[in-house]
Amino acid sequence: MRMPFFFSLFSSSKNDGFRLSIPFLIPFFFFSNPLLAKVKIGKEKKSKYEVLFICTPPISVKSVHLAGSFNLWNKTSLPMHSMRNRNQWYLSLWLKPGKYSYKFVFNGRVWRRDLENPRKEPDGFGGWNSVVIVVGKKTKVFLKRGDNQILATMIEHIPSFPGPEDRIVFQDIDSSGNALLRIQCGENDISKIQAFVLENRSYYPLKILLQKDGEEFWEGKIPFYRDFHYYFCIQDGSKVVYLSAKGVSKRKGPPFFFSRRRIQSFETPRWLWKRVFYQIFPDRFYNGNPAKDPPGTRPWGSKPTFHTFFGGDLEGVLAKIDYLKGLGINALYFNPIFKAPSCHKYDGEDYFEVDPHFGGNQVFQKLAKKLKEEDIPFILDGVFNHTGVKFFAFQDILKNQEKSPYRDWYHIHRFPVKVTMPPPYEAWWGFAHHPQLNHKNPKVKAYLMKVARHWIEKGASGWRLDVPNEVFHAFWKDFRKQVKGVRRNAYIVGEIWEDGRSWLQGDEFDGIMNYQWRNHVIHFFLEGSENASEFARFLTYQSLRYPQVTLTAMMNMLSNHDVPRILTVGKGRIKKVKQAVVFLLTAKGVPTIYYGDEVGMTGGKDPMNRKCFPWNRKKWNERLFRFYKKLISIRKKHLLFALGDEEYILLREMPRLLIIRRSWKGEVSYILFNNQAKPQKLELPLKNWENKWTIWMDLIKEKKWSLVTLENGQKGLFLALDPFQSMILKGMPNRKT
Numbered sequence: 001m002r003m004p005f006f007f008s009l010f011s012s013s014k015n016d017g018f019r020l021s022i023p024f025l026i027p028f029f030f031f032s033n034p035l036l037a038k039v040k041i042g043k044e045k046k047s048k049y050e051v052l053f054i055c056t057p058p059i060s061v062k063s064v065h066l067a068g069s070f071n072l073w074n075k076t077s078l079p080m081h082s083m084r085n086r087n088q089w090y091l092s093l094w095l096k097p098g099k100y101s102y103k104f105v106f107n108g109r110v111w112r113r114d115l116e117n118p119r120k121e122p123d124g125f126g127g128w129n130s131v132v133i134v135v136g137k138k139t140k141v142f143l144k145r146g147d148n149q150i151l152a153t154m155i156e157h158i159p160s161f162p163g164p165e166d167r168i169v170f171q172d173i174d175s176s177g178n179a180l181l182r183i184q185c186g187e188n189d190i191s192k193i194q195a196f197v198l199e200n201r202s203y204y205p206l207k208i209l210l211q212k213d214g215e216e217f218w219e220g221k222i223p224f225y226r227d228f229h230y231y232f233c234i235q236d237g238s239k240v241v242y243l244s245a246k247g248v249s250k251r252k253g254p255p256f257f258f259s260r261r262r263i264q265s266f267e268t269p270r271w272l273w274k275r276v277f278y279q280i281f282p283d284r285f286y287n288g289n290p291a292k293d294p295p296g297t298r299p300w301g302s303k304p305t306f307h308t309f310f311g312g313d314l315e316g317v318l319a320k321i322d323y324l325k326g327l328g329i330n331a332l333y334f335n336p337i338f339k340a341p342s343c344h345k346y347d348g349e350d351y352f353e354v355d356p357h358f359g360g361n362q363v364f365q366k367l368a369k370k371l372k373e374e375d376i377p378f379i380l381d382g383v384f385n386h387t388g389v390k391f392f393a394f395q396d397i398l399k400n401q402e403k404s405p406y407r408d409w410y411h412i413h414r415f416p417v418k419v420t421m422p423p424p425y426e427a428w429w430g431f432a433h434h435p436q437l438n439h440k441n442p443k444v445k446a447y448l449m450k451v452a453r454h455w456i457e458k459g460a461s462g463w464r465l466d467v468p469n470e471v472f473h474a475f476w477k478d479f480r481k482q483v484k485g486v487r488r489n490a491y492i493v494g495e496i497w498e499d500g501r502s503w504l505q506g507d508e509f510d511g512i513m514n515y516q517w518r519n520h521v522i523h524f525f526l527e528g529s530e531n532a533s534e535f536a537r538f539l540t541y542q543s544l545r546y547p548q549v550t551l552t553a554m555m556n557m558l559s560n561h562d563v564p565r566i567l568t569v570g571k572g573r574i575k576k577v578k579q580a581v582v583f584l585l586t587a588k589g590v591p592t593i594y595y596g597d598e599v600g601m602t603g604g605k606d607p608m609n610r611k612c613f614p615w616n617r618k619k620w621n622e623r624l625f626r627f628y629k630k631l632i633s634i635r636k637k638h639l640l641f642a643l644g645d646e647e648y649i650l651l652r653e654m655p656r657l658l659i660i661r662r663s664w665k666g667e668v669s670y671i672l673f674n675n676q677a678k679p680q681k682l683e684l685p686l687k688n689w690e691n692k693w694t695i696w697m698d699l700i701k702e703k704k705w706s707l708v709t710l711e712n713g714q715k716g717l718f719l720a721l722d723p724f725q726s727m728i729l730k731g732m733p734n735r736k737t
């Protein structure tokens with residue numbers, strides 16, 4: 001959670017240009033940077049930069065001063081300001097480009113380094129000073145490519161996987177099996193980086209993937225399929241240094257080690273690669289058995305409230321399997337189905353019983369069997385953070401109060417326990433009807449693990465975990481062992497709205513619900529508040545932040561039960577929404593379609609995003625439905641979209657045109673998005689070896705484009721895109737005529 005203060009101060013790092021390289025532009029990037037912890041470089045004025053220092057001292061600290069090389073270590077001249085109601089202190093200084101060391105001084109006498117800033121150096125007294133390096137857009141005077149100088153303190157490579165949570169992943173393996181090695185260094189400082197592999201005595205080049213906040217990230221793909229030793233050779237002009245296990249030096253030191261086993265021990269389910277998920281909110285999808293409707297069920301299609309029942313059930317899903325198959329769906333995610341009083345069932349009453357209104361355990365078994373026959377795996381929604389008040393343990397507490405043997409299953413503040421607001425116990429977001437379980441109680445843990453195993457044994461292929469950030473990590477580590485113990489390739493995906501790295505270290509989740517991805521999809525495709533370059537930066541950044549195996553296991557979605565539907569977000573602008581749909585179904589990650597989006601359902605926040613599916617076909621947007629169907633079929637036909645490498649091609653003069661080149665095992669596809677209300681013509685140069693395809697098919701319109709010679713003599717395609725048109729170009733195998 002950040003305070004608005006930071007947003008206003010650092011929202012301005014956008015309008016950097018990008019540079020042309022022929023034939024493609026290498027994307028150059030700036031980001032608001034979580035990597036540099038709490039020291040932030042902000043605005044620039046008269047070649048000075050605003051630098052924000054933030055300190056979170058222990059509660060007992062009554063004053064904090066900043067002291068460093070910028071004020072000759074005077075411990076009283078720079079008092080920091082405390083933020084109201086928060087134990088955080090801040091101070092911003094205007095500093096010239098350069099390197100500064102500093103410490104915080106607590107209560108006028110205790111010197112402490114900045115624990116949230118990973119960059120440090122010995123202070124000469126056996127401790128550490130924190131270091132901040134001020135570089136920015138105008139500081140080419142300070143860092144320059146080709147000036148025969150290298151700022152060694154900015155160079156970083158952590159030879160482990162996935163490495164510290166606040167950093168990028170420095171060692172990894174891509175989906176083609178190449179080793180990935182990454183380096184971080186000062187922006188615009190270095191002209192060439194190579195990795196030297198000792199085993200085959202070969203050099204491999206690294207290239208720049210991303211620039212931001214004065215830092216630069218380089219990546220090398222090493223097609224060497226065993227463990228190996230390596231060091232880096234880093235060059236700027238005539239200056240050459242080596243980065244080895246001993247750090248940066250003029251001489252080669254002991255090499256780093258790349259262990260495949262360590263990285264490959266983190267596996268995510270491969271079956272996800274071929275799947276298009278469909279999310280079903282059971283009460284609203286289809287009513288297959290009106291005899292079991294809950295009391296007070298409202299007519300199908302009337303306006304929902306938070307508490308309305310519409311009678312949808314699992315028999316309804318059974319009845320509509322043909323519809324799902326016709327659409328091309330081959331995996332399902334169910335919102336909670338266990339017995340619970342509400343229509344959404346996030347207030348669990350019995351985790352071993354499917355809600356009788358949904359058909360009970362019997363219909364569940366029937367559905368599981370049918371889905372298995374149809375090869376449609378499904379995952380369930382696991383609400384393990386809290387229960388409902390009807391859950392047996394909570395009922396026992398209500399009945400027996402202090403004497404209840406279950407009193408330690410929850411966090412009770414005081415007796416008598418009643419379901420009132422505010423509740424006398426911990427509850428999810430303070431809602432009395434969602435009492436929070438005590439996961440430290442071994443009995444609670446054993447119970448939940450049993451639930452987790454049970455439904456996997458009964459046929460579920462995994463779990464979507466509700467608010468897992470409210471439960472501690474050790475619980476999820478054990479959860480993974482238990483679930484994967486029953487089914488090795490079970491899919492575990494967590495509801496994480498922010499950066500998910502700490503759950504994606506290999507021992508908790510396979511992926512997360514990719515909300516950040518969704519936000520940027522909306523910024524670029526629907527709102528236009530981000531241009532193609534900014535969007536590409538985000539995507540590149542995410543691929544550096546998360547282990548590669550998690551990228552193919554991210555739950556990508558445009559809508560779900562917790563956010564407004566995409567057509568509503570897009571204000572009904574169907575052409576823009578269609579672009580987002582193309583992106584969803586061609587991007588790495590598991591495409592997940594929220595029930596009804598495909599026929600043009602609308603709706604803002606809960607409960608309007610949970611309306612009844614309109615089975616009256618007259619209410620559908622047929623063209624949108626056919627569009628979804630086509631894109632789903634394209635997705636499933638080409639593994640390239642699930643696994644291929646991504647390269648972003650950005651044209652300076654066309655900031656609303658995004659071109660993504662995907663490549664995998666000799667296959668190539670160019671995906672183009674003309675995200676603007678005017679048509680666009682462009683020359684798309686191809687890589688030399690891609691000229692073997694003389695005809696390129698746009699898989700969406702099924703229109704052919706022929707290879708031509710471009711103005712610069714290179715081979716490529718001369719393309720014309722309509723306003724808001726998307727294209728998926730694929731080289732067609734040449735046939736003899």
Ligand SMILES: [Ca+2]
Nearest residue numbers: 144149189236
């Ligand atoms: Ca340099």
Ligand SMILES: [Ca+2]
Nearest residue numbers: 289290311313
């Ligand atoms: Ca029903």
